[in-house]
Amino acid sequence: MQKKACKQPCDTNSLRKLGHSFFQRSSVELGLDLIGKILVRRVRGREYRARIVETEAYVGPHDSASHASRGRTRRTEVMFGPAGHAYVYLIYGMYEMFNIVAGEEGDAQAVLIRAAEPLNGWKADLSGPGKLARGFAITRSDNGLDLTTNALFLLDDPDYRPRIARSKRVGVDYAKEWKDALLRFFDANSAAVSKPRNFSERADTPRPGAY
DNA sequence: GCGTCGATGGCA
DNA sequence: GCCATCGACGCG
Numbered sequence: 747m748q749k750k751a752c753k754q755p756c757d758t759n760s761l762r763k764l765g766h767s768f769f770q771r772s773s774v775e776l777g778l779d780l781i782g783k784i785l786v787r788r789v790r791g792r793e794y795r796a797r798i799v800e801t802e803a804y805v806g807p808h809d810s811a812s813h814a815s816r817g818r819t820r821r822t823e824v825m826f827g828p829a830g831h832a833y834v835y836l837i838y839g840m841y842e843m844f845n846i847v848a849g850e851e852g853d854a855q856a857v858l859i860r861a862a863e864p865l866n867g868w869k870a871d872l873s874g875p876g877k878l879a880r881g882f883a884i885t886r887s888d889n890g891l892d893l894t895t896n897a898l899f900l901l902d903d904p905d906y907r908p909r910i911a912r913s914k915r916v917g918v919d920y921a922k923e924w925k926d927a928l929l930r931f932f933d934a935n936s937a938a939v940s941k942p943r944n945f946s947e948r949a950d951t952p953r954p955g956a957y
Numbered sequence: 958g959c960g961t962c963g964a965t966g967g968c969a
Numbered sequence: 970g971c972c973a974t975c976g977a978c979g980c981g
Contacts, residue, residue, distance in 0.1 A: 802973070811973070812973085813973080838972065838974050838975080839972095840974080841975075843973060843974090860973085874974070874975075875973070875974075876974050876975060877974090877975080916973070916974090917972080917974075918973060940974095
């Protein structure tokens with residue numbers, strides 16, 4: 747299950763850009779399927795690419811770990827909007843968090859992008875959501891951005907086969923019955939996954955409706 | 958290598 | 970008052 751065709755530096759020029767329909771699924775499905783996809787940033791005349799290796803699903807207003815559980819506010823507004831847009835917020839006064847809105851309009855589902863492996867010779871530490879957003883120069887000014895445009899978008903990489911594992915989400919111990927839900931997904935082959943690196947043996951796709 | 962703690966600002 | 974975090978520091 748090693749990556750065969752695409753060791754670094756990766757020739758990603760023929761890869762297909764992901765469109766809106768890719769994001770219009772539950773955050774669990776999207777979070778799983780985003781592992782191995784390539785995030786592309788164009789800023790200040792340069793292009794940066796990295797392979798996503800870790801995500802977390804926030805499944806809707808009933809998920810007490812999700813900002814959407816507090817209802818529709820100025821901050822959470824874009825989570826309630828259409829899929830495929832960026833939800834970016836500030837945490838601990840200094841870290842921007844990059845999320846992708848999932849599901850149907852009004853569902854308020856989202857996937858937090860937690861870690862990625864830089865490609866094409868780009869040297870960066872993207873191992874953790876704060877570091878990833880900083881590395882990609884993603885800030886709150888990108889909140890609501892359509893992720894099918896040129897500034898920030900994703901590429902499919904159908905030949906890449908991650909070894910997907912799952913665990914509970916990080917930093918949500920306050921979230922009552924939701925704190926232990928196995929909604930963090932990552933590529934167990936990747937060294938760029940943030941800690942903690944413990945994972946459950948099973949990485950089955952959850953049954954539809956399990957959450 | 959691991960646990961603990963402080964930074965720092967927006968949010969409800 | 971509380972965070973969907975990170976890095977520095979102390980330990981032994």
